[in-house]
Amino acid sequence: MSFRNRARIIEIKKETEAIISRYNIASLPVKIEDIAKKTGVRVTPYAFDDDISGVLVIEKGEGTIGYNQSESRVRRRFTIAHEYGHYCLHREKSAVFMDKGFHAMFRSKQSGITEDTQLLEKEANTFAAFILMPDILLKREIDKIDFDLGSEDDIKNLAKIFDVSSQAMYYRILNSGLFQF
Numbered sequence: 001m002s003f004r005n006r007a008r009i010i011e012i013k014k015e016t017e018a019i020i021s022r023y024n025i026a027s028l029p030v031k032i033e034d035i036a037k038k039t040g041v042r043v044t045p046y047a048f049d050d051d052i053s054g055v056l057v058i059e060k061g062e063g064t065i066g067y068n069q070s071e072s073r074v075r076r077r078f079t080i081a082h083e084y085g086h087y088c089l090h091r092e093k094s095a096v097f098m099d100k101g102f103h104a105m106f107r108s109k110q111s112g113i114t115e116d117t118q119l120l121e122k123e124a125n126t127f128a129a130f131i132l133m134p135d136i137l138l139k140r141e142i143d144k145i146d147f148d149l150g151s152e153d154d155i156k157n158l159a160k161i162f163d164v165s166s167q168a169m170y171y172r173i174l175n176s177g178l179f180q181f
């Protein structure tokens with residue numbers, strides 16, 4: 001990972017931590033929809049086609065997040081967090097973010113999109129991971145149990161507490177620096 005990437009990740013992390021502390025978030029799962037609404041962003045369900053997870057529309061500086069109501073709850077939460085990430089990080093860059101396939105970005109590169117777009121998508125995913133699974137709360141929960149990264153059950157249980165997918169939790173912990181590998 002380049003230094004520039006690393007510096008940007010730290011910036012994004014700080015931004016999410018500022019939000020977590022501004023709204024005194026201490027209970028889990030993080031109420032991402034409420035946080036977005038408190039910031040003045042509208043959040044509404046939509047009957048999108050299957051392949052669209054969410055959109056963010058900026059109109060006169062105001063943001064509206066639409067999420068696919070037919071996806072699972074953990075996906076809807078991640079989508080809202082991802083779109084809210086675009087709002088916090090990228091709202092000067094575009095008026096519309098239409099999102100398909102970013103849930104799979106942990107694993108693979110999306111085809112057919114430019115490197116710039118890919119970077120914005122990665123940043124929004126990073127933001128989503130940090131705001132749904134903040135370090136301070138992650139440490140708190142990991143300390144409560146005798147956590148074992150190799151245990152699927154431990155990952156599953158943590159994922160349940162944070163109301164995220166096991167996959168998102170696994171990657172979050174791997175990238176957290178909380179464990180030495």
Ligand SMILES: [Zn+2]
Pocket residue numbers: 082086097098099102120121124
């Ligand atoms: Zn996106």
